[in-house]
Amino acid sequence: MNARTQPPRRPSDQPLAGVRIxxxxxxxxxxxxxxxxxxxxxxxxxxxxxxxxxxPSRQTGPYMLGPDDSQYFQGWNSNKRSVALDIKSPEGRAAFEALVRDADVVLNNLRGDLPARLGLDHETLGLIKPAIVCAHISAYGRDNSRAAWPGYDYLMQAETGLMHLTGEPDTPPARVGAPSIVDHMTGITAMVGLLAALLRARETGQGCDVDTSLFDVTLHQLGYAATWLLNEDHVAQRQPRSGHYSLAPVQTFPTADGWIFVMCMTQKFWEALVAALGQPALGEMPEFADAESRNRHRGLLTGMLDAHFRTHDTAHWLQKLQGVLPVAPVRSLDEALHSDFFAESGMLAELDHPARARLRMLANPLKFDGRRPALRPCAALGADTEAVLSSVEKPVQEDLA
Known part of the structure; x- marks a missing residue:
């Protein structure tokens, strides 16, 4: 490719400019x-x-930004346009198919049996545009006995064993505290597949269906706990203080005014902890000589370390340990989002929303050339319908003629 045919250079924080989904x-x-x-x-x-x-998340409270907008909705949908179409109606379907001709990807997260019925799969849309990528996110998949089942994040955590692994021993099963963590992981997993299929489609001119499901992604998050079970019949159990399954000390410890999480994942960090505590005798005890010994005697080790950590407050231990070994304070949500390092991180974004001039949201965690992508509110319901459809009005009329 010579200089004359080189594509224009895109801003580094807009690497997907020109892709229509x-x-x-x-x-x-x-x-x-x-x-x-x-x-x-x-x-x-x-x-x-x-x-x-x-x-429906437009109507999900408690914090609304208008009759068909909410903070909950904006948290999932910033930077998007909105076109109001009933794709089940003849007029809506014709407009939708015209949009497909100018699109790169059609994505849905409907119940598994619906994409084929609604003509959102590659078998149908590939007749309109062979290069179209059809991405599908469902609860359980599109090719099994549960294809027609609805499902949500929390149900997946319940059925896959994730709740079995979450919480303190001898307490009821608990979901992961982060809001909709399975939805987040499934969404990101789907985007990896979508982008891979899009790269291939641009190279070959042939699109495809790419699928993932909440159930499959949740299972995949079990990681090495699943590997141990499948190969050794080892059933991992909840560990006290959110401890690691095989390494110690990797857990929470009480301070004089709160909690701290310490992670001695290596012998080096264990030795650094012993030195920082000023307790050389701990490092000389045969029960704590290596990772295997510490794991075997973690009850004894926990009790001895508890006594040391309780002698000072969290701030003292952070000053002493941070930068020496991996440690972090255990913070409440409000403490986390008002911390100095949160402010320094640049993870706070302010959007100019019509109903709220400075709508605060979390910024995107990616940086390109040191810059985070700019955010803007999602458009109001149907706000872009006329502009988007007018750009394909002529092809629709020609096709219907």
Whole structure:
């Protein structure tokens, strides 16, 4: 490729500029994933049914930004456009198919049996544009006995064993505290598949279906605990103080005024902890000589370290240990989002929303050339319908002629 035919250089924080994604999506996994791509410059067009007032998360409180907008909704959908279409109606379907001709990807996060029925799969849309990538996020997949089942994040945590592993021993099973962590992971997993399929489609001219599901992704998050079970019949159990399964001390410890998390994942960090505590005798005890011994005697080790950590407050231990070995304070949500390092990180973004001039949200965690992508609110329901459809009005008329 010579200099004359080189594509124009895109801004480093807009690497997906020129990619158009039609998103038939609602609530969590799909919107979270496509929001990432919208932050990176992709034109993500939410296809929303006006008869149902669009994505139901627009009406999800408690903090509303208008009759069809909320902070909950914006948290999944910043940087997107909105087109109001009923794709089940003849007129809406014709407009949708015209948009497909100009799109790179059609994504949905519907129940597994619906994409084929609604003509959102590659078998159908590939007749309109062979290079189209059709991305599917469902609860359980599209090719099994549960294809027609609805499902949500928390159900996946319950059934896959994730709740079995979460919480303190001898307490009821608990979901992971982070809001909708399975939706987030599934959305990001889907985007990896979507982008891989898009790269191939641009090289070969042939799109495809790419699938993932909440259930499959949750299982995949079990990681080495699943590997141990499948190979050794070892059933991992909850560990006291959120401890590691085989390494110690890797857990929480009480301080004089709170809690601290210490992670001695290596012998080097164990020796650094002993030195920082000023307790050389701990390092000389045969029960704590190596990782295997410390794990075997973790009850004894926990009791002895508890006594040391309780002698001073959290701030004291952070000053003494941070930068020496991996440690962190155990903070409440409000403490975390008002900390000095949160402010320094640049993870706070302010959006100019029509209903709230300085709507605060978390910034995108990616940086390109040291810059985080700029954020803007998702458009109001149907706000982009006329502009987007007018750009394909002529092809629609020619096709219908």
């Amino acid at each position: 039609l998103a038939v999506e609602q609530f969590g996994a799909g919107p979270y994933g496509t929001m990432f791509l919208a932050h990176l410059g992709a034109e993500v067009i939410k296809i929303e049914n006006p008869a149902t007032r669009g994505d």
